[in-house]
Amino acid sequence: MPVSTDELISEITEIVAEELGVEVDTVSADADLRTVQGADSVKVLRVIARIERARDVELEDEAVFGASTIREVAEVLHRALAEEARV
Amino acid sequence: MTAPADADGLEAIDLPWYVLPDYQCFGCSPHNQHGLRLRFTHHGDGLRTTFRLGRPYESYPGVVHGGLLGVIADEIMGNLIVLRTGQIPFTTGMRLRYVHPVAVGGDYECVARVRDDSTGTLLHAESDIRTRDGEVVATATASYRTVSLDAARGRVALDEPEVDDLHRALAAATTASASTSAAPVSTRTVAGTTVVAGEPTEITVEDSHARVD
Numbered sequence: 001m002p003v004s005t006d007e008l009i010s011e012i013t014e015i016v017a018e019e020l021g022v023e024v025d026t027v028s029a030d031a032d033l034r035t036v037q038g039a040d041s042v043k044v045l046r047v048i049a050r051i052e053r054a055r056d057v058e059l060e061d062e063a064v065f066g067a068s069t070i071r072e073v074a075e076v077l078h079r080a081l082a083e084e085a086r087v
Numbered sequence: 088m089t090a091p092a093d094a095d096g097l098e099a100i101d102l103p104w105y106v107l108p109d110y111q112c113f114g115c116s117p118h119n120q121h122g123l124r125l126r127f128t129h130h131g132d133g134l135r136t137t138f139r140l141g142r143p144y145e146s147y148p149g150v151v152h153g154g155l156l157g158v159i160a161d162e163i164m165g166n167l168i169v170l171r172t173g174q175i176p177f178t179t180g181m182r183l184r185y186v187h188p189v190a191v192g193g194d195y196e197c198v199a200r201v202r203d204d205s206t207g208t209l210l211h212a213e214s215d216i217r218t219r220d221g222e223v224v225a226t227a228t229a230s231y232r233t234v235s236l237d238a239a240r241g242r243v244a245l246d247e248p249e250v251d252d253l254h255r256a257l258a259a260a261t262t263a264s265a266s267t268s269a270a271p272v273s274t275r276t277v278a279g280t281t282v283v284a285g286e287p288t289e290i291t292v293e294d295s296h297a298r299v300d
Contacts, residue, residue: 045186049226053213056204058182058228 003081008074015050016070019043029070048073057081099126100134100264102166103256107249114162123155123299125162129264133200134167137219141300142191151189153225156216157181160227163199164212168231171201172210173261175239176231179209187224194219208232 009029017024020038027036033044048064051057055077063076104110105117113122127134138159146152161178168176189195199214209230216225236254245253 042187045184046223049184049186049223052184053215053226056202 002085003078005071005074005078008077009070011054012047012051012070012074012077015047015054019047019050027070029074031070032068033070033073034068051077055081057084097128099128100170101260102127103169103253103260106252106256107245112162114158115166123158123162125159127163127166130198131200133198134163134170135196135198136163137194137196139192139194139298140189141298144299145191147188149191151191151193153183153185153189156185156189156225157183157227159197159216160199160214160225161229163197164214164227164229165231167199167201167212168210168233169257170260170264172233173257174233175236175243176210176233177239177242179230179232181227181229184226185224186226187222189216189224195224202228 013024013027013029016033016036017027020027020036020043022038033039033047034041048059051073052059057077057080059076059080063079064073067073067076102115104112104115109118110116111119111122113119115125115127116122117124123138123140125136125138127136129135136159140151140155144151144155160183161181165176165178168174195216195218197214197216199212202211202213204211209232211228211230213226213228215223216227217223236250236257240250
């Protein structure tokens with residue numbers, strides 16, 4: 001069954017909170033990840049690496065670096081999963 | 088031959104290639120003085136290696152060349168498949184996600200496992216390179232096509248006695264790996280990343296083939 005973007009947002013939010021060491025409810029889906037307290041470019045990449053492992057998917061660098069918020073990352077992931085499902 | 092223990096005291100695996108007296112694999116041969124001389128230990132149903140690279144492997148000052156991380160990832164995944172299947176894997180594709188620069192002189196580990204989506208045609212594996220504190224610095228996924236040693240003979244330079252020796256070593260290594268890989272491994276989980284328990288201990292260059300200065 002295809003997973004919804006909202007489910008992916010929830011999943012990614014948990015990973016972000018873990019990587020940043022903050023509570024899940026303090027992380028907004030629409031906040032710029034690079035400006036969230038405790039975040040830096042390495043931690044954001046680590047989040048991407050964990051998403052790829054968890055979902056067994058390879059996200060395109062262009063898409064990853066073009067996404068600023070959890071919602072946008074979730075949309076990138078959603079498109080990648082949909083693309084894989086078509087192959 | 089009994090391999091020396093790694094930094095965490097686990098006994099390194101004798102790879103089938105060791106029966107070849109002069110094999111020069113850049114990744115895992117103990118004979119190649121320019122190589123990485125990686126040694127591997129069982130890690131659940133996968134493999135683990137530790138490494139520390141010196142300035143000859145530098146890119147930017149103080150940073151290990153990223154291509155070497157590809158060598159390490161490919162090496163551990165390839166050898167895992169050898170031990171799992173007793174066949175010869177050829178890499179058909181590999182993808183790396185670089186997360187953080189790897190420091191010259193720093194201590195790192197790489198762990199690999201075969202992925203569940205492997206098919207009869209291709210085997211898929213993944214590996215993570217981490218600091219000794221468990222922080223991921225790079226991840227890799229790769230696909231391998233495996234062939235029998237007899238089928239691989241046309242692509243590798245081995246004479247008849249070497250093939251015979253390697254046949255026996257591959258069969259023995261596969262059997263040994265199957266009986267060892269099910270052994271429990273003490274692990275802990277930090278922020279979703281599984282790392283080997285126990286503090287790293289200092290070892291000398293002579294104790295490890297994976298410290299290359």
